[in-house]
Amino acid sequence: MIAQMMLRGEIFAIGLRGKRRNLSAVSAVTRSPTRAADSEPFAGRTEITRAAGGIGVYAGLFGLAFGAVAAAAGLSVPQAAALSAVMFTGASQFALVGILAVAGSPLAALAAALLLGVRNAFYGVPVAGIVRPRGLGRLLTAHFVIDETTAMAVAQGERRAGRYAFWATGISLCSMWNLGTLAGALIGSSIDTSSLGLDAAAPAIFLALLWPQLARDRAAVVAIGAVAVALALVTITPAGVPIIAAAGVAIAAGLLPEHGGRGEEDPS
């Protein structure tokens, strides 16, 4: 189980790198190789709960920003709330409302949300191994599979702790994200959000999510290529299309063969 998770470290680095600071207290406690018997409580439960609560606080604030940005983009309060309740994956939501805000093509908005959601499919593999959902539980598990819950689940040394971390983070984050969105949409539809600096919220969040990923193999080149493609297309395509075109840079870079026998599992 753990070996499998390590093999896939490349993918989870998306979530893990950004969260490492939050998680350090948790993993220091739970990464001990000693395994408790099944009947005993696992180590680090309190720390996991505390970390999940902290993630909930920031999810509430990000949700507030999302709700306000969505309202400023012209979405109604129910539309903003529906996105957070059903889509429940922040980057896709911000991308979607960002494209709708500038009257971009709805198809481009749809494609951008889906392309950014692809990573969640890859998060699902280790999460399924840790949570081991059955029957209808699989449907709820799937809903909770995002950057933060995956990072928390795979950071734990033992499976029960990972399972607990997944649900604790998922419940905390989901409830706060939705409450924050609702409050933000209500506030955003009644005041000028740019006076609160909220137009900087989406690019700042995107930058913070991108930053830790730039260290990985080929990432810096892909980022520069994506910026060039997107900027080149701004004046000639409908809004949103430059972002979809930038995805092509990632696909092209990913298809290129390995160079010089360098491993891809651990770029750091």
Added chain:
Amino acid sequence: MSTWLTIVLSSAGCYALKLIGVSLPESVLAHARVQRIASLLPVAMLSALIVTDLFDSNRHYSADWHTLAGVAVGAAALWRGRSLLMVFVLAIAATALLRLIA
């Protein structure tokens, strides 16, 4: 396509992607190239989203210097190793403050 239809289709699609991940046998997604593309997709799209957010005003280039400066403050905070939350708070606070005084 109406806004509601866009919301419903994209939400259903994003959920389907999550469900595929927890349902498919692991071997399906375990190809090096597939994983590499999946890990590079957010890099490319987040980069494109940042520059279009900052410089794209629907088919022409324009930028608001308050927002640019605010995001630059956020970037400086990232450089200094600040948390995601601090980066976010500093960026919007700097943007709001600059807009208030200048």
